[in-house]
Amino acid sequence: MAGLGSYGKAALVLGLAMLLLPPLHRHYPRCRVGSGAPAALAAGPAPAVPAFPRNLTVMVFGGSTSTGRGTSAKGNRWTEVFRRAFEAATGSSVTLINKARGGTEADFFASCFPRYLSGPKPDLFLLEFAINGGNVTRLVESIYRHTDAPVVLVRQMSCFPASRYAAGDPTGRVSWPEQREEQRTAGYVYRLHEFDLVNELVPYYGSPCSRESLPKLFDTKLAPGQHLNDLGQRLLGEFVARELVRNWGAINNASRRAAAPAGSNERESCFYAGNGGGSANSVKTAFAPEGEGWTFVTNVPAGRKYEACWSSAVPGSRLVSVAPVNFDRATMYLEYSHRPAKLRVSCGPNAATGKSVTLSEVTAHLGMNGTMIQSVVLTGQCRSQRLTVEALDAGPQQPARVCGISMFVSG
Numbered sequence: 001m002a003g004l005g006s007y008g009k010a011a012l013v014l015g016l017a018m019l020l021l022p023p024l025h026r027h028y029p030r031c032r033v034g035s036g037a038p039a040a041l042a043a044g045p046a047p048a049v050p051a052f053p054r055n056l057t058v059m060v061f062g063g064s065t066s067t068g069r070g071t072s073a074k075g076n077r078w079t080e081v082f083r084r085a086f087e088a089a090t091g092s093s094v095t096l097i098n099k100a101r102g103g104t105e106a107d108f109f110a111s112c113f114p115r116y117l118s119g120p121k122p123d124l125f126l127l128e129f130a131i132n133g134g135n136v137t138r139l140v141e142s143i144y145r146h147t148d149a150p151v152v153l154v155r156q157m158s159c160f161p162a163s164r165y166a167a168g169d170p171t172g173r174v175s176w177p178e179q180r181e182e183q184r185t186a187g188y189v190y191r192l193h194e195f196d197l198v199n200e201l202v203p204y205y206g207s208p209c210s211r212e213s214l215p216k217l218f219d220t221k222l223a224p225g226q227h228l229n230d231l232g233q234r235l236l237g238e239f240v241a242r243e244l245v246r247n248w249g250a251i252n253n254a255s256r257r258a259a260a261p262a263g264s265n266e267r268e269s270c271f272y273a274g275n276g277g278g279s280a281n282s283v284k285t286a287f288a289p290e291g292e293g294w295t296f297v298t299n300v301p302a303g304r305k306y307e308a309c310w311s312s313a314v315p316g317s318r319l320v321s322v323a324p325v326n327f328d329r330a331t332m333y334l335e336y337s338h339r340p341a342k343l344r345v346s347c348g349p350n351a352a353t354g355k356s357v358t359l360s361e362v363t364a365h366l367g368m369n370g371t372m373i374q375s376v377v378l379t380g381q382c383r384s385q386r387l388t389v390e391a392l393d394a395g396p397q398q399p400a401r402v403c404g405i406s407m408f409v410s411g
């Protein structure tokens with residue numbers, strides 16, 4: 001238990017620093033209702049907040065940090081630390097539904113949102129996309145179209161290891177400050193609460209990415225500085241619990257929230273792998289290879305068992321929708337590896353003209369060591385024709401992978 005010593009020390013430093021330091025960072029205003037010293041955790045229900053429910057169901061969407069990457073044991077994940085700390089502080093019993101998935105953008109969760117609501121009804125959503133980014137606004141809109149449970153942005157950070165992590169294009173991955181800003185956009189638009197760990201840590205650790213602080217807070221074995229380690233995740237989990245307690249009234253104040261997104265009259269149909277139930281169908285049954293090349297893989301290398309995508313290593317090979325499709329707009333989910341393949345997505349051939357219309361030529365901008373699920377928007381309609389995905393330059397080290405599609409038809 002080598003970690004206990006450093007936990008103890010960190011807690012002591014934290015406690016002392018809290019007594020001594022005023023909140024400093026005007027650029028990251030704290031998300032707090034009151035002011036003054038943080039409330040102690042595990043000291044019984046905090047005063048002057050509305051009653052905490054006996055049972056609270058919390059759904060988490062996020063990336064690898066929220067799956068526990070960077071920690072030495074499952075119980076050290078920030079989500080578990082949060083659950084224990086919140087229960088101790090409030091007496092509530094928390095049911096945690098953790099939908100986090102490594103290397104996955106926020107957009108992935110935005111599609112076919114009802115698939116997440118087939119089980120226990122969440123009372124609260126926590127979103128953590130500091131590393132993977134994606135359109136968090138889109139995810140918030142999907143949530144608010146289907147539920148009025150409050151949404152909180154959990155803003156942790158990563159010390160931008162992308163240049164070290166990237167195998168090819170060092171600009172391939174958006175830097176973490178940009179991804180933090182993407183989250184802010186969603187926060188501004190929907191007046192969300194943002195729990196910003198950077199703001200919390202700076203008084204005690206200076207820059208979390210400094211030479212001194214990085215090894216304390218982050219995993220340094222793989223991609224140093226990318227994933228919060230046991231201490232970093234513990235601080236994050238306790239911070240989220242404390243902020244939630246402190247802001248409980250405001251978070252649950254419906255009149256504080258911006259209006260829900262305009263009622264969309266679009267109908268969404270979607271195809272995913274491994275996501276039965278809800279409104280999603282299997283992407284396995286949606287497409288079929290035309291000739292050799294594409295196969296359905298259920299265990300994509302990188303140790304993530306839950307992935308299942310159509311995959312090809314054969315240049316020019318084609319994957320065709322089994323049935324004609326109908327959409328006014330669509331988003332396709334692809335898995336990118338460090339050497340992403342180029343894809344062409346087209347609608348057709350049209351029975352009358354014999355021609356296909358190219359909707360998108362997809363050149364991934366990513367380039368990272370490992371894989372990541374990203375979305376591409378197909379620019380154009382497809383009406384009662386088949387959809388074809390062509391792997392332009394795939395190869396064994398450069399696989400093309402199609403993992404899902406979400407299609408919208410205007411009502």
Ligand SMILES: *[C@@H]1O[C@H](CO)[C@@H](O)[C@H](O)[C@H]1NC(C)=O
Pocket residue numbers: 054055093
């Ligand atoms: C809380 O959950 C427990 C166990 O799941 C259940 O027995 C109890 O009835 C629930 N209480 C409320 C108030 O929903």
Ligand SMILES: *[C@@H]1O[C@H](CO)[C@@H](O)[C@H](O)[C@H]1NC(C)=O
Pocket residue numbers: 135137138141
């Ligand atoms: C993000 O999604 C929202 C809602 O769908 C959309 O209005 C906005 O343009 C998107 N932002 C970007 C950068 O694509």
Ligand SMILES: *[C@@H]1O[C@H](CO)[C@@H](O)[C@H](O)[C@H]1NC(C)=O
Pocket residue numbers: 164165166167369370
């Ligand atoms: C990429 O990952 C492989 C193992 O998966 C490792 O051997 C290699 O050093 C990594 N490259 C970079 C640039 O991190």
Ligand SMILES: *[C@@H]1O[C@H](CO)[C@@H](O)[C@H](O)[C@H]1NC(C)=O
Pocket residue numbers: 249250253254255256
């Ligand atoms: C809820 O929010 C509104 C608007 O910000 C505010 O006027 C009201 O006092 C709040 N109510 C409670 C109970 O906090």
